[in-house]
Amino acid sequence: xxxxxxxxxxxxxxxxxxxxxxxxxxxxxxxxxxxxxxxxxxxxxxxxxxxxxxxxxxxxxxxxxxxxxxxxxxxxxxxxxxxxxxxxxxxxxxxxxxxxxxxxxxxxxxxxxxxxxxxxxxxxxxxxxxxxxxxxxxxxxxxxxxxxxxxxxxxxxxxxxxxxxxxxxxxxxxxxxxxxxxxxxxxxxxxxxxxxxxxxxxxxxxxxxxxxxxxxxxxxxxxxxxxxxxxxxxxxxxxxxxxxxxxxxxxxxxxxxxxxxxxxxxxxxxxxxxxxxxxxxxxxxxxxxxxxxxxxxxxxxxxxxxxxxxxxxxxxxxxxxxxxxxxxxxxxxxxxxxxxxxxxxxxxxxxxxxxxxxxxxxxxxxxxxxxxxxxxxxxxxxxxxxxxxxxxxxxxxxxxxxxxxxxxxxxxxxxxxxxxxxxxxxxxxxxxxxxxxxxxxxxxxxxxxxxxxxxxxxxxxxxxxxxxxxxxxxxxxxxxxxxxxxxx
Amino acid sequence: xxxxxxxxxxxxxxxxxxxxxxxxxxxxxxxxxxxxxxxxxxxxxxxxxxxxxxxxxxxxxxxxxxxxxxxxxxxxxxxxxxxxxxxxxxxxxxxxxxxxxxxxxxxxxxxxxxxxxxxxxxxxxxxxxxxxxxxxxxxxxxxxxxxxxxxxxxxxxxxxxxxxxxxxxxxxxxxxxxxxxxxxxxxxxxxxxxxxxxxxxxxxxxxxxxxxxxxxxxx
Numbered sequence: 187x188x189x190x191x192x193x194x195x196x197x198x199x200x201x202x203x204x205x206x207x208x209x210x211x212x213x214x215x216x217x218x219x220x221x222x223x224x225x226x227x228x229x230x231x232x233x234x235x236x237x238x239x240x241x242x243x244x245x246x247x248x249x250x251x252x253x254x255x256x257x258x259x260x261x262x263x264x265x266x267x268x269x270x271x272x273x274x275x276x277x278x279x280x281x282x283x284x285x286x287x288x289x290x291x292x293x294x295x296x297x298x299x300x301x302x303x304x305x306x307x308x309x310x311x312x313x314x315x316x317x318x319x320x321x322x323x324x325x326x327x328x329x330x331x332x333x334x335x336x337x338x339x340x341x342x343x344x345x346x347x348x349x350x351x352x353x354x355x356x357x358x359x360x361x362x363x364x365x366x367x368x369x370x371x372x373x374x375x376x377x378x379x380x381x382x383x384x385x386x387x388x389x390x391x392x393x394x395x396x397x398x399x400x401x402x403x404x405x406x407x408x409x410x411x412x413x414x415x416x417x418x419x420x421x422x423x424x425x426x427x428x429x430x431x432x433x434x435x436x437x438x439x440x441x442x443x444x445x446x447x448x449x450x451x452x453x454x455x456x457x458x459x460x461x462x463x464x465x466x467x468x469x470x471x472x473x474x475x476x477x478x479x480x481x482x483x484x485x486x487x488x489x490x491x492x493x494x495x496x497x498x499x500x501x502x503x504x505x506x507x508x509x510x511x512x513x514x515x516x517x518x519x520x521x522x523x524x525x526x527x528x529x530x531x532x533x534x535x536x537x538x539x540x541x542x543x544x545x546x547x548x549x550x551x552x553x554x555x556x557x558x559x560x561x562x563x564x565x566x567x568x569x570x571x572x573x574x575x576x577x578x579x580x581x582x583x584x585x586x587x588x589x590x591x592x593x594x595x596x597x598x599x600x601x602x603x604x605x606x607x608x609x610x611x612x613x614x615x616x617x618x619x620x621x622x623x624x625x626x627x628x629x630x631x632x633x634x635x636x637x638x639x640x641x642x643x644x645x646x647x648x649x650x651x652x653x654x655x656x657x658x659x660x661x662x663x664x665x666x667x668x669x670x671x672x673x674x
Numbered sequence: 675x676x677x678x679x680x681x682x683x684x685x686x687x688x689x690x691x692x693x694x695x696x697x698x699x700x701x702x703x704x705x706x707x708x709x710x711x712x713x714x715x716x717x718x719x720x721x722x723x724x725x726x727x728x729x730x731x732x733x734x735x736x737x738x739x740x741x742x743x744x745x746x747x748x749x750x751x752x753x754x755x756x757x758x759x760x761x762x763x764x765x766x767x768x769x770x771x772x773x774x775x776x777x778x779x780x781x782x783x784x785x786x787x788x789x790x791x792x793x794x795x796x797x798x799x800x801x802x803x804x805x806x807x808x809x810x811x812x813x814x815x816x817x818x819x820x821x822x823x824x825x826x827x828x829x830x831x832x833x834x835x836x837x838x839x840x841x842x843x844x845x846x847x848x849x850x851x852x853x854x855x856x857x858x859x860x861x862x863x864x865x866x867x868x869x870x871x872x873x874x875x876x877x878x879x880x881x882x883x884x885x886x887x888x889x890x891x892x893x
Contacts (some may be wrong), residue, residue, distance in 0.1 A: 305687030319862040329870045339879060343872050347828060351819065351864050354835045358812065361843045364850055369797065380851065390822065395792055 187231055188233060189240065189247040189308050192226045192257055193301055195219050196264070207262025208279075215271035216270075218301065220268045224261030230254040233606035244380065247563070248310030249665035252520075256446055259524050262419045262650075263438040264300045264541040267431040269643045270535045271296065274429055277434035277542055292332060292380070292429075299325040299435065302628075303443045312380045316360050318354070319411060319512045322440055323349045330428040341420075343428035348420040352410020356447075359403030359437045366396040375393055376436045382450055386474050389457025397458040402670020404451050415474035422482075425494035426547065433490070437497045442523040445504060449516070452508065453672040461511050461674065468509035475502030476607040480657035483614040490547045493530065494619055496573060499611055500526045506597075506604055507588035515591030516669035521658065522584035525651055529572040529581060532647040536566045539640050549618055552629065559635040563623050565644045572651050574612055580655035609616050636646050644653055681730045681800050684845075686863035687702040690714070691841050692807045695814040695834050699775040702764045704826050708753045711830055714837055715801035716746030721841070722785040725848050733852035740859050748863060752870045756826055757815065759877060779814055792819070801845045809843060811838030825883035829866065835861055 199219030203212050211272055231254035234240060240249040249257075275292060278284035306318035323346060331342035360380070367379045370391045374384045383393075410417035425433045452464050479499035486492040499521070507519040537547070539562055544552050556563035572579035592601040654661060694714035698707055719742035728735035757763060770778065786809035794802050815834030820826060843850055850858070876883050 287737070290868055313849075313850055316855065316859070317857030317861060320858075320865075324861065324864045324868055331872070336879065339872065339876060343825070343869075343885070346865060346868055346872070347819075349834060350832055351816075354812075354832070354839050358839045358842060361839065361847060361850060364843075365846045368847055379852065391794065395796055399789075399793065592852070608880070 202595035203293035208286040217268035220264040307597035330588040341423035356407025362400035392458040422494040426490035434531035434534040440526035472505035510591040525580035533569040691718040712750035782813040808841035
């Protein structure tokens with residue numbers, strides 16, 4: 187019942203937004219629907235605490251603590267993005283860059299996109315998960331190109347093509363898992379062969395050779411959507427060209443929804459192969475992503491692209507945390523998913539506001555933001571502090587716990603290398619951030635105040651991120667319950 | 675239909691799928707590429723139909739129909755529309771020329787056989803023995819994607835990858851479960867629609883669909 191409601195509410199809001207011509211009330215309605223998803227996510231978390239597994243729709247949907255956690259993350263970021271979308275669409279229409287019809291289309295596509303992500307985390311069937319993740323690509327293409335500039339068009343093309351190829355590889359991986367499951371005597375037949383619960387039960391009997399091939403394809407394939415190297419090249423373009431609320435959704439949750447798929451497959455593969463094989467794969471792609479992010483952040487001149495490369499770094503860190511694979515490590519990975527989602531969404535939304543006010547996304551052309559626009563600059567600054575993993579924000583706690591878990595399983599050299607690369611990234615981001623925020627304002631006049639509709643949700647997001655950093659109590663038991671689902 | 679004829683037909687259709695992939699490497703006329711892709715779709719549907727007849731699996735029969743409709747008819751038609759706006763268009767400057775591409779294709783087929791070798795020796799059956807054909811199609815698709823610069827050629831590359839994956843799925847597991855297969859076909863169809871729309875607006879905006887000349891985004 188809960189599972190149904192979580193999927194239906196955002197979809198109905200999207201359908202309404204398609205029928206009713208655009209006005210602010212429509213935007214608030216979608217925000218309300220996404221707030222509903224968040225509340226239902228909390229309810230689902232409480233429910234799964236009593237009954238570890240919920241099913242619906244003849245076993246097509248399934249929810250455990252991990253799904254509930256992901257629903258909460260999606261609901262939170264979708265709520266933030268929906269409130270900001272009102273501001274974005276208003277400004278686009280006022281500036282003559284967009285029409286009301288275009289705004290309606292935007293709302294419909296965003297709601298479809300959110301529903302696809304929710305379907306992905308609630309799907310019982312790994313095939314269904316694949317279909318939902320692929321559907322997110324289709325729903326987001328026109329959102330990436332929503333500003334209809336040359337760059338946006340090019341970015342959409344790259345995005346669809348690279349992600350579709352990646353996801354085709356993930357499909358091949360899923361086929362191999364299916365093939366392995368068909369050769370397990372006594373395993374379920376028909377559509378339920380790819381059911382995650384039954385695959386977990388049979389995981390020890392899956393053929394190791396087939397599973398090795400499958401996992402390599404899955405890490406590469408879903409890794410494309412996660413933005414992990416070597417298939418990351420679509421990410422900086424798409425995230426920098428998309429409208430800010432869409433970047434926030436893509437960077438804040440879409441990447442981690444794809445990573446959720448990897449966590450599910452990893453749990454099965456660990457049963458069939460032991461932890462070492464997938465660990466090696468994740469360490470390779472994780473370190474490669476950190477390396478790519480570090481080398482390209484140094485020379486970045488565009489603040490939206492800087493945030494995009496920062497996403498690649500954090501996905502790399504999450505991959506390394508998952509490589510450690512203990513319950514503590516996965517709990518830290520999940521907290522990192524939430525913390526990164528919040529901080530990155532706040533930063534992308536703030537950067538959208540900066541772009542709107544300053545008309546450029548080049549770091550050099552936006553100096554001394556803090557003195558000219560104290561509220562916006564402050565939000566951006568604190569967001570960067572959160573993203574760099576400094577206390578009191580939750581990313582500090584989760585990064586610390588991931589490193590500790592890596593040391594515990596003998597991945598000390600991985601933790602060391604990643605700390606080194608993170609130091610490079612830290613220096614690069616501080617340098618860019620200092621230029622953007624501090625420095626002399628020169629002759630520039632003091633700009634208009636930041637509207638409350640922008641400031642309040644963003645400050646709220648940062649406060650939430652800090653609260654989870656200072657005390658994990660509201661989440662502690664959920665994080666561990668969720669981690670327990672996929673950890674050994 | 676006897677088991678022997680059935681196997682012959684499966685071998686024939688699987689062979690045609692790979693042959694089509696190789697042909698896309700030496701035809702530079704974009705219209706020819708689309709025609710070859712349609713033929714590949716039909717061959718894939720025929721393979722599914724043969725398997726469906728042999729096993730009596732109704733679901734697989736439905737899948738065969740869907741594949742025929744989507745990959746044999748609708749998708750080639752969508753691509754033909756893009757090509758028609760650009761009459762006489764050719765893949766003028768592929769990054770790797772045709773003879774070298776064909777040599778590379780031969781190499782990729784060998785790679786596919788080597789990498790799938792352990793798989794076929796673990797589960798020896800006439801069908802798994804053919805699985806490397808699908809993997810080779812995937813690899814050739816990748817090759818097209820990285821060496822060809824026209825928008826249409828890139829879509830063709832993506833579809834080669836996709837058809838290769840579908841071929842592997844049919845050969846190894848007689849297709850994935852029906853609902854997943856239908857969802858997957860719908861997704862592929864929508865992706866092609868999206869790409870077609872993008873290619874059309876690129877043509878309207880830039881006056882060409884040559885991806886080498888897109889230089890807006892870089893680091």
